[in-house]
Amino acid sequence: MRPHISVKDLSVQYGALTILNHISIDIPDKKITAIIGPSGCGKTTLLKSFNRLLDLQEGAKVSGQVLVDGEDIYDPGTEMTHLRRRMGLLSQKPTVLPMSIYENVVYGLRIHGEKNKSKLDQAVEKYLREANLWNEVKDRLHDSASRLSIGQQQRLCLARGLAVEPEIILGDEPTSALDPVSAEQIEQRFLALKNQYTIVLVTHILRQAKRLADYVIFLYLGNLIEHGPAEKVLSSPRFVKTQAYLEGRFIEEFPIAAELDLCGGAKQDFPFRFEESLRGLTEGQIFKTLVDNEGLLRQILDLEQGQGHKVLEVRQISSTQWEIIIEKRGIGYSI
Amino acid sequence: MDKRKIEENFFKLLMIFSTLTVLGSLAFILLTILWKGIPALSWEMVTQSPKGGYYIGKAGGVLNAILGSLILGIGSTLLAIVLSLPIAFYLNLYLQKKSRLALAIRFALDVLWGIPSIVYGAFGFTLMLWLKIPASLLAGMITIALLIFPIMTRGIDEVLKMISSELKEATLALGSTRWETATKVIFRQALPGIITAVLLAFGRGISDAAAVLFTAGFTDSLPHSLWKPVATLPLAVFFQLGTPFAEVQARGYAAALILTAMVLLLNILARIIGSRFSRHIIK
Ligand SMILES: Nc1ncnc2c1ncn2[C@@H]1O[C@H](COP(=O)(O)OP(=O)(O)O)[C@@H](O)[C@H]1O
Numbered sequence: 001m002r003p004h005i006s007v008k009d010l011s012v013q014y015g016a017l018t019i020l021n022h023i024s025i026d027i028p029d030k031k032i033t034a035i036i037g038p039s040g041c042g043k044t045t046l047l048k049s050f051n052r053l054l055d056l057q058e059g060a061k062v063s064g065q066v067l068v069d070g071e072d073i074y075d076p077g078t079e080m081t082h083l084r085r086r087m088g089l090l091s092q093k094p095t096v097l098p099m100s101i102y103e104n105v106v107y108g109l110r111i112h113g114e115k116n117k118s119k120l121d122q123a124v125e126k127y128l129r130e131a132n133l134w135n136e137v138k139d140r141l142h143d144s145a146s147r148l149s150i151g152q153q154q155r156l157c158l159a160r161g162l163a164v165e166p167e168i169i170l171g172d173e174p175t176s177a178l179d180p181v182s183a184e185q186i187e188q189r190f191l192a193l194k195n196q197y198t199i200v201l202v203t204h205i206l207r208q209a210k211r212l213a214d215y216v217i218f219l220y221l222g223n224l225i226e227h228g229p230a231e232k233v234l235s236s237p238r239f240v241k242t243q244a245y246l247e248g249r250f251i252e253e254f255p256i257a258a259e260l261d262l263c264g265g266a267k268q269d270f271p272f273r274f275e276e277s278l279r280g281l282t283e284g285q286i287f288k289t290l291v292d293n294e295g296l297l298r299q300i301l302d303l304e305q306g307q308g309h310k311v312l313e314v315r316q317i318s319s320t321q322w323e324i325i326i327e328k329r330g331i332g333y334s335i
Numbered sequence: 336m337d338k339r340k341i342e343e344n345f346f347k348l349l350m351i352f353s354t355l356t357v358l359g360s361l362a363f364i365l366l367t368i369l370w371k372g373i374p375a376l377s378w379e380m381v382t383q384s385p386k387g388g389y390y391i392g393k394a395g396g397v398l399n400a401i402l403g404s405l406i407l408g409i410g411s412t413l414l415a416i417v418l419s420l421p422i423a424f425y426l427n428l429y430l431q432k433k434s435r436l437a438l439a440i441r442f443a444l445d446v447l448w449g450i451p452s453i454v455y456g457a458f459g460f461t462l463m464l465w466l467k468i469p470a471s472l473l474a475g476m477i478t479i480a481l482l483i484f485p486i487m488t489r490g491i492d493e494v495l496k497m498i499s500s501e502l503k504e505a506t507l508a509l510g511s512t513r514w515e516t517a518t519k520v521i522f523r524q525a526l527p528g529i530i531t532a533v534l535l536a537f538g539r540g541i542s543d544a545a546a547v548l549f550t551a552g553f554t555d556s557l558p559h560s561l562w563k564p565v566a567t568l569p570l571a572v573f574f575q576l577g578t579p580f581a582e583v584q585a586r587g588y589a590a591a592l593i594l595t596a597m598v599l600l601l602n603i604l605a606r607i608i609g610s611r612f613s614r615h616i617i618k
């Protein structure tokens with residue numbers, strides 16, 4: 001299926017600090033995609049790259065591409081107001097605007113030129129219902145939004161975001177400031193909305209990812225470690241770092257015993273060189289190999305099946321280079 | 336004795352002493368003005384122009400200076416707002432926090448803030464000679480506006496700095512332009528703070544004598560033209576206290592009392608108006 005958002009070789013840096021490291025990923029259309037990973041691994045940064053709120057971060061340097069419906073949003077000609085209204089945002093802390101409940105919902109419609117009173121009234125009811133807030137506030141629409149409870153405020157933010165008729169909903173840990181009942185309500189809304197919207201949800205709550213996600217992206221220290229259908233990634237992850245994270249274990253870097261640089265080499269001699277460097281290792285030792293084309297990358301990944309070696313991690317380190325970390329296993333090795 | 340306890344008690348005493356000094360001076364000032372001013376305060380004082388002698392007359396009132404100060408104060412505050420709001424919003428929504436331009440603007444404003452008002456007066460006077468404007472309401476207004484605009488701008492700037500970045504992000508995420516973000520959302524959220532900054536500046540402007548001495552001049556007649564001199568309360572106080580006659584001095588205190596009451600009243604009024612517009616503020 002066609003991806004809705006397509007991230008191609010995206011890197012983000014603050015000065016010398018790399019926050020996102022050559023991320024390439026497709027976000028499927030009309031599904032809930034969860035971005036998981038420990039605090040500080042770059043989840044928010046990745047999310048904010050989708051609606052270019054990242055531009056507000058001083059000193060952030062962005063390279064690579066983010067395509068939304070096939071259009072590169074980092075193209076200088078991108079009209080920011082058009083881009084952003086295609087994506088509703090729910091932030092970690094509910095942020096209502098300093099106006100009434102009614103004005104909060106119609107804010108987006110008003111700035112985009114809607115003046116017709118009855119249309120605005122209809123929109124208020126429609127979107128407050130969609131956010132499951134209508135019954136609680138229908139008698140006090142002109143009260144201050146800031147007087148609502150935190151949970152109601154977050155649902156108001158959802159209604160406000162839906163009112164501009166986006167195609168995508170971005171949620172940055174939208175339930176983390178909420179009580180369990182309000183959190184549950186937001187989750188229910190997401191499930192109800194996922195047939196109409198592409199939803200990208202940052203969460204550090206694994207159970208939430210299990211409950212909601214169709215697709216999962218696991219980030220660690222700015223690297224894309226693993227991504228795939230939720231049931232696959234969450235129950236039988238392919239890479240050890242993902243396993244460690246899901247089981248709540250400490251994530252260790254691998255002790256590299258040998259390195260093999262296959263960049264720029266002739267393609268034919270690669271199996272030979274590969275075998276040769278593996279031969280020098282004992283079982284359980286780890287080696288790292290560097291490749292510079294995708295064909296080669298696939299071939300090596302196939303080795304996992306073919307020869308029983310274990311691929312521990314694949315990491316893109318530049319627009320054309322990948323690092324593959326492999327643990328040597330003996331032929332016929334079994335656990 | 337326990338050293339930490341002595342330390343604790345010492346600083347407690349120091350704080351109590353400072354607080355009492357501040358409150359004491361305020362009370363002392365108010366009491367002096369009240370005590371010396373009330374005897375001379377009369378209905379004529381606030382409803383009539385001076386009579387019986389050039390601006391140090393013993394009869395009539397200071398209505399010329401009351402109206403002059405009000406018009407001058409409000410006019411220059413409005414002028415200053417026109418300058419301040421765009422600069423403060425430019426600093427906070429369009430410039431990056433650490434950009435050189437932002438640093439330079441803030442530095443310049445802080446320096447301007449520190450310049451004594453007599454220097455503004457002299458500058459205004461030079462400007463008048465150059466533009467061939469006589470001592471007048473207009474010249475006074477421009478000079479006072481220049482005097483108070485750094486105070487106002489930095490005040491608004493500090494208020495805008497406090498606005499959470501989440502609110503800006505949430506607004507921009509809905510597809511707002513920066514202009515819409517500034518005028519429709521940030522302005523509302525900052526309004527109480529903006530009102531405070533404007534009032535501070537207004538209080539400073541209406542009570543300054545040095546800046547209007549050469550630029551606005553003084554007159555016994557009521558303000559009637561932008562191009563004619565205008566009387567102000569601080570100068571009325573200054574001139575009247577400077578005479579050797581006890582009767583006239585008492586009128587000076589009465590004028591000071593009127594000035595203080597006006598500033599107080601305007602503060603209360605603006606706060607009432609402000610709270611009506613700020614009921615939706617996010618705390
Ligand atoms: N404005 C900034 N300047 C410098 N570093 C930043 C800035 N914003 C975020 N970071 C750093 O980027 C990393 C990733 O942040 P973030 O995307 O918020 O992580 P997450 O959402 O996964 O917790 C963190 O280490 C954080 O310290």
Ligand SMILES: [Mg+2]
Pocket residue numbers: 040043044045172
């Ligand atoms: Mg985050």
